[in-house]
Amino acid sequence: MKTYQIIVAAAIALFPHTGNIKAQNTVNIGKSNIILNSRMMTPEAMWAMGRIASAEASADGKKIVYQVGYYSVKENKNRQVICTTDADGKNNRQLTTGTQSETDPTWTNGRIAYLSAGEIWTMEHDGTDRRRISDTKGTVEAFKFSPDGKKVIIVKSLPFNDIIKKNPDDLPLATGRRITDLMYRHWDHYVESIQHPFIADVNTDGTISSVMTDILDGEPYECPMEPFGGIEQLAWSPSSKTIAYTCRKKTGRDYAISTDSDIYLYNVDTKETQNLCKEKGYTPIPVSPTHTMKDQKVNSDENLKNNPGYDTNPQFSPDGKHVAWLSMARDGYEADRNRLCIYTFESGAKDYVTESFDSNVDAFCWSADSKTLSFVGVWHGCINVYQTNMKGEVKQLTNDWADYISIAPANDGNKLLAMRQSLSAPTDIYIITPGKEVKKTKIEQVTKENKHILDQLTFGKVQQRWVKTTDGKDMLCWIILPADFNPDKKYPTLLFCEGGPQSPVSQFWSYRWNFQIMAANGYVVIAPNRHGLPGFGTEWNEQVSGDWTGQCMDDYISAIDDAANNLPFVDRERLGAVGASFGGFSVYYLAGHHDKRFKCFIAHDGAFNLESMYTDTEEAWFSNWEYEDAYWNKPLTANAKKTYDNSPHKFVDRWDTPILCIHGEKDYRINANQGFGAFNAARMRGIPAELLIFPDENHWVLKPQNGILWQRTFFGWLDRWLKK
Structure with missing residues (x-):
């Protein structure tokens, strides 16, 4: 394990945390019987919680197999285990017996198949x-x-030297990389291998043949897709004769500027492949690589029939007559509305059956009769469960202040298996019995993975508040009150700035940006669903692109001013602003435009210099769509000129408030030089500042001890400036 590094300005002493975070008992890598020293949430309590990662029902619907991750702070690692439970929540048991992780449990022929040490x-x-x-x-x-x-489909990695060339054999110790095109690194690693799906026979004795067929034999493309794609991007037909898979068949610069992935149909016997998204004989349309694709021919009305955007995660209907997948309309726009597309094999027609749901479909599944699809999607800050028929008639099944983050058949009539979380509860497994209307839907909790910890904690209450924006719209804000809330007191208050920029401020449970641990430390949290977030219609969601420093920044100010002026428990003299990714960018921008509202800032992995960010990030389509032009293009579009003219680094002369900058050096989406630049600028200005840099973390903080260091540094900084 590498040593943590905290780089602190020489003139600013690093104050040790003296707040209410206490050391807890060390947790083994397994379910802990931890006894807490306080009713208040601590980082150690969060890292003691089991994290449910997947769930699947048996063919008869009587059993559920699921995966849980347990973390050891002392050993600084995690162990993934496999558990089962009856569908009614009884007879819960952990099946893992070894010391290493066992993952990806699924049912096959009445048995549980899983991964252990890279074998099935x-x-x-x-x-x-x-x-x-x-x-x-x-x-x-x-x-x-x-x-x-x-x-069986088996996904394996193959060496890939098309872009990063293989070093000479006589230089085995050379560490240099000779790079010849873009997309040479992705998310947090250099691209020197790519995943391919292989097909192998299952022998009569249940073992898997060592002879395998590469579905993408000789093709320099990845499947599943980087950086987050998994086995959900491939699907078997009910007949077991064909496979639908997701692939973006591009490399280098073409890959870096495009989100055009397609759904392909592979015939297991003939090895023939058909593209279900493009018309036969389709010829790729040339594009400008440094200009937004919003107004390029690839996204013309005529070409939208060829599905130029993201198409992912296919699923065959049980009768084999259709295949459905998630589909974004436009190329280059990674946050376009995710729709549910159904392809009918007999006619070749593509129908979009969630058009009346003006938000994203995040996950879906077919019903047993092949006539209905259930899906989860965000609306007004909550991710609930919906259904659609083949005609596109959508109805809502649940109406919870919660996030349903997965949906699958429960294999028991029309019941559904879901994983659910909220701002006040980590993920658990639920069974949903759909009703003819929302109030008649039955929701039953199956697991209570962290009850032994949650029962010892006091959480802050969550409230909903609608605030008027400067353009006359209504904006939903979540208000999270301190865990020991007293309405007669005034509390330091945090404005939470969301990332994305198009990620919802929903009922998510986070193990880092956790509102309940902020409440436990005595803070009111104001979390606005500003312009640019899904769940409030397409117009609201798309407003942020090309306008990063306009309406969405006004929304932040509207949210914190409403709280300071109208909530008597908010101390307007003790306000802070915090955020990550686009939220970190927002903090850097607000630092130069807040008119002394805030007493301190925290920015994690935020963009600071947008000209630098344009060529730093690995996924060039993002900057093209959001900024509209490369900074060197002449003339720039009006939005591009506004974007670069309002980059946070151009307003450092106005910075006057203490700021903590956090960054991971393996973050190749928003490179660490952005955090270095912001911190260095603050110190050159003489502003109190700290930089928490993680050499071994990416856009997130994944290691237990790094996670606890992050929390202690976060609250140490806030307490220093907001609890005087």
């Missing part, structure tokens, strides 16, 4: 009769069995 294993539902059935020298990264159980 199976076991009975009670954890007995464990058998290793693959022999790949530990190279399996994901898998999916065919419905008939006779074949």
Whole structure:
């Protein structure tokens, strides 16, 4: 483990945290019987919680297998385990017996298949009769069995030297990389391998043949797609004769500027491939690589029939007559509205069945009769469950202050299996029985993974508040009150600035940006769903692109001014602003435009210099769409000129408030030089500032001790400036 590094300005002493965070008992890598020293949430309590990662019902609907991650702060690592429970929540048991992680549990032929040390294993539902059935020298990264159980898709990585060239054999110790095109690194790693899906037979004894067929044999493309794609990007047909898969068949600069992925149909017997998104004979349309694709021919009305945007995550209908997938309309726009597309094999027609739902479809599943699809999507700051029929008639099934983050068949009539979380509860598994109307839908909690910890904690109350924006619209703000709230007191208050820029401020549970731990530390949290977030219609969501420093920044000010002027428990003399990614950019911008409203700032992985950011980021389509032009283009569009003219680094002369900058050096989406630049500028200005830099973290903070260091530094900074 690398040593943590805190770089602190020489003139500013690093104050040790003296607030209410207390050391907790060390937790083993497994479910903890931790006894807390306080009713208030601490970082150690959060890291002791089990994190449910997946859930799947057995074919008869009686059992659920799921994966949980447990973390050890002392050992600074995690262990993934496999558990089962009856569908009614009884007979919950952990099946994992070894010390290493076991992951990706799924049902096949009545047994549980899973990954361990890069190989596929199976076991009975009670954890007995464990058998290793693959022999790949530990190279399996994901898998999916065919419905008939006779074949399996295996995802493995292959060396990729098209862009980063292989070093000469006689220089085995050379560490240099010779790079010849764009997309040479992605998210947090250099692209020197790509994943490919292979097909293998399952032998009569249940083992997997070592002879495998590469679905993308000889093609320099990845499947699943970087950086977050998984096995959900491939699907077997009910007949087990075809596979639908997701792929963006581009490399280098073409890849870097485009979001055009398609759904392909692969015939297992003939090995023929058909593109379901593009017309036969389609010829790629040339594009300008340094200008937004909003007004380019690739996104013309005529070409939209060829699905130029993201198309991902196919699922066949149970009767095999259709395949559905998530579809974004336009190329270059990674935050376009995700719609549910249904392709009918008999006619070749593509129908979009969620058009009346003016927000994103995040996940979906087919009903057993192949006539209905259930999906989850965000609306007004909550991710609820909906259904649509083949005609596109959408109805809502749940109406909770919660986020349903997955949906799947429960294999028991029309019941659904879901994972659910909220601002006050980490993820658990639920069974949903749809009703004819929302109030008749039945929701049953199956797991209570962290009850032993949650029962010891006091959480702050969550409230909803609608605030008028400067353009006369209504904006939803979540208000989270301190855990020991007293209405007669005044509290320091934090404005939370969301990332994305098009990510919802929903009922998410985070293990870092956790509103309840902020409440436990005595802060009121104001979390606005500003312009530019999904869940309030397409017009609201798209307003931010090309206008990063306009209406959305006015919305932040409207939210904090409303709280300071109208909520008697908010102390207007003790206000802070915090945020990550676009939220970090927002903090850097507000630092030069807040008119002394705030007493301190915290920016995590935020963009500081947008000209630098344009060429720093690896996914060039993002900057093209959001800024509209490369900064060197002449003439710039009006939006591009406004964007670059209002870059936060151009207003450092107005900075007058203490700021903490946090960044991961393996963040290749927003490079660490952005954090270095902001911190260095603050110190050159003589402003109290600190920089928390993580050499081994990416856009997130994933290691337990780094996570606790992050929390202690975060609250140490806030307490220093807001609790005087």
